[in-house]
Amino acid sequence: MKGAVSVVILCLAMVLAGAAGAAVSGVCSNCHVMHNSRDGSSLSSSPVDHLLVDDCVGCHSTTTASTIESLGGCPVPKVFNTGGYPPSPLAGGNFYYLSQGGGYDRYGHNVLGIASPDSFLTHVPGKLYGGAPKTITECYNCHKMMPGGPFYYPRSGDILICVDCHAEPRHHLDDSAAVVVDGSGGWYRFINWVKGIEDSDWEQTVSSADHNEYLGETAAGGDSFSELACMCHGDFHVFSNPSGVGTGSPWLRHPSDIALPASGEYAAYTVYDPQVPVARPDLSSYSGPSDVVTPGTDQVACVSCHRAHGSPYPDMLRWDYSAMLVNDPTNPAAGTGCFRCHSGKDD
Template sequence: MKNRNRKTSLLLAVTAILAAILLAGPAWSAVSGDCVNCHTMHNSQDGTAIEFNGEINEDPNASLLKSDCVGCHSNPTGSETILMLGDSRVPIVYNPGGGIVYPTDGSSSGTLAGGNFYWVATQGDAYGHNVRGISDADQNLPFAPGGIGQSGTHCNYCHDSMTYENGGCVSCHLPAHHKDAAGDIVGQDHGWYRFLGNAMIGDLSAAGVIGVESDDWEQTVSSTNHNVYKGTERLYTSTFTTQDNSIGSFCAGCHGNFHHEYSEGGGMTNTMGAWIRHPSDVIIPNEREYANYTTYDPLAPVAKTSLDGTVTDVVVPGEDVVTCISCHRPHGSPYPDMLRWDYANDCNTGNADTEANPCGCYSCHTTKDGA
């Protein structure tokens, strides 16, 4: 079947407020609700440190927050992936006890769009990004795979590890939770899509990612109800800036060679020669088997080179773009390499693609399942 309807302790900089992928959707891009939902004036009540999310916060947090990024976006005792803090909705990206449903079935335990850090914390380094406050440094990958340069250059591949003191969630996210929530396309006025600004500069005025956000962060998802990602087909430069406001160039800030050297011709000026890595930020060909990917599959999302604020189930070969997140969940997944599907077991050439054993490869490679 081709087209299936298918971030506890963390010390952060003073800019940290909630983090990760906050209150989404055109109507949810900025925090709403009572200040007390997230902030405390003295971290004390009745002579005792305040309790937040089932835990006593002995040490106060920056920005008068009741907790840090991981604390706010974790559910220590349950499997629900959206929680209410008073009248504020908070997306959950870490459920230490598990019980989350992958891929989401639309229930309250459905895994959100970016995945969940549960798997990297419990199954090992290969199952998600290693983030301070959740997991230790990766034992096999001291630097970001596909990083540009060597240790000692280019900020040591994002400070060596997101588990180090100045790493964590703010390695990727620039929290700006009180930015303007108006409009359909989440951009600079909203603090950038998913707060994915230029973490290397740490300034919201630098280019970040834009996109259209699902109202429930894809807890319920279908071909007509999903995020819309900004993509590009341009051979952008190997710098830590988000070019064309695209999700792929953001990922390439740390994993640049996966974009710049995906062919034998390798580099930023041409893409000639046979592929040596799966290409990223390339247009889906409007020919052969690829031309049949015409209905959006949330398990294998593609990006749009231009956004108008609308969400559609239409994929346009010859225009739409394959990106890093077409295959990966940035927070983590049940499968090695943060893959969206069980590549090792469910992607068998000639075998039917099913809801029970989905293979996102077949969304683009529409004839490889033998159907």
């Protein structure tokens, strides 16, 4: 089939050319079903929004170990590998451990269709509303009037759904020409109001010069990833809650969107480590990812330590916190995790 072959080639060419985040491609029927009925059978147990053949979890899951699979020639990023944590997870990590229940509830965000409600976190940490902590259900009861934001859609129980964070997916927008993706490209990874540089293979392959670029900020409302994408935990953000986080050393909570000082232990972090990303307060001069870290400018961010979906470690950290042994010459984690920035604590 000549048509199918050229679609495959087009999709591959887009991946190889490093397109920022191309639109979906291929025949409509790969992804849409007009009446949720085909050859007399239903594709989904109940019809899905936008006449889709599957829901978010379904299309973005796989039983294999790979994290990008072809759907009629179009690459689909996989965020839930049902058989085990994948060897090449994408930037947000993977939901695998959340499907294992019990203590693994600590390893990521508990999302409907993959996990049960979190057995450790009964309320949303880092967001006091009216001075008191709230459950997801309480957040929803107020937010259900506000489309385009988190907790707009109903669910039963204290559990997240994909569209709490990816509020208005725009799979048909072609943002491959943009360097810094904004609203005209469906925002960074379909997260409303968040801007950034999207790695073409979602960091399936990753190195100091091959990665996403996250936006930081130097004042509140500067549209940083840490302020906007992590808004549900705003009390942990330096400019959203200065009295709770602090405004300088000594800090009260770990800051995010604060530049690595250009002196002392922080000055040693100069080559970008994708296991410990930094945010850039201004991406306008970037034409793509950079392998340079500039202490004095580049900033610590929520994603310096966490992955958005889930990780192989408690607190959805990017590395094993319990392996960070201070002042230990035998420390196997030397130079990684906390030590990438706090190099002086690693003797």
